[in-house]
Amino acid sequence: SAVISQKPSRDICQRGTSLTIQCQVDSQVTMMFWYRQQPGQSLTLIATANQGSEATYESGFVIDKFPISRPNLTFSTLTVSNMSPEDSSIYLCSVEDRFRVAGGPGDEQFFGPGTRLTVL
Amino acid sequence: EDQVTQSPEALRLQEGESSSLNCSYTVSGLRGLFWYRQDPGKGPEFLFTLYSAGEEKEKERLKATLTKKESFLHITAPKPEDSATYLCAVHRGKFQFGAGTQVVVTP
Numbered sequence: 001s002a003v004i005s006q007k008p009s010r011d012i013c014q015r016g017t018s019l020t021i022q023c024q025v026d027s028q029v030t031m032m033f034w035y036r037q038q039p040g041q042s043l044t045l046i047a048t049a050n051q052g053s054e055a056t057y058e059s060g061f062v063i064d065k066f067p068i069s070r071p072n073l074t075f076s077t078l079t080v081s082n083m084s085p086e087d088s089s090i091y092l093c094s095v096e097d098r099f100r101v102a103g104g105p106g107d108e109q110f111f112g113p114g115t116r117l118t119v120l
Numbered sequence: 121e122d123q124v125t126q127s128p129e130a131l132r133l134q135e136g137e138s139s140s141l142n143c144s145y146t147v148s149g150l151r152g153l154f155w156y157r158q159d160p161g162k163g164p165e166f167l168f169t170l171y172s173a174g175e176e177k178e179k180e181r182l183k184a185t186l187t188k189k190e191s192f193l194h195i196t197a198p199k200p201e202d203s204a205t206y207l208c209a210v211h212r213g214k215f216q217f218g219a220g221t222q223v224v225v226t227p
Contacts, residue, residue: 043215043217094163109154109166109215114162
């Protein structure tokens, strides 16, 4: 499976500031995803990021608040803008590794270790 | 509206005490059902994909099964290292995750 790293692993930020989270994959992948996991909750999809096109955002998430870049097939960034304490969460990137998993169509998603964000 | 419901929310087991976790879903056009394990402070780790009713997958002490409305994750003779939150997700163009079952296995 793909190896995924995220930076930073954690950060503590002041309200009103912005943080950019990086996601690096060790192989080229078409589809990358950004999720949010609020304390004690499950994962919620923020957006899908395909290389060469604008990110597609889920209901409740907007580009002004969560701008995403996808400059190539191995890298993406998510920015959390104008942060408030409600943005305190774990942010996870994932990839759909269509060609590496045997025995199926390869729809599986593989996740990075996450970025734990605390906003004061 | 698509829904994914996991039960129980939490499960406490003695080492060696087998049990099952449930993931029920109301999704049309299912492309797959996925099980993940998540340890505290880490991203979800992929376990299984199931595509059609009747399908079963096994990995060590874990076995996943799928029907038309639900999936079960059976844990046979669990060990303390099986303690984690187990998440299921359904795929219908995008992933939708359940809330998870937190499993604690005590020696």
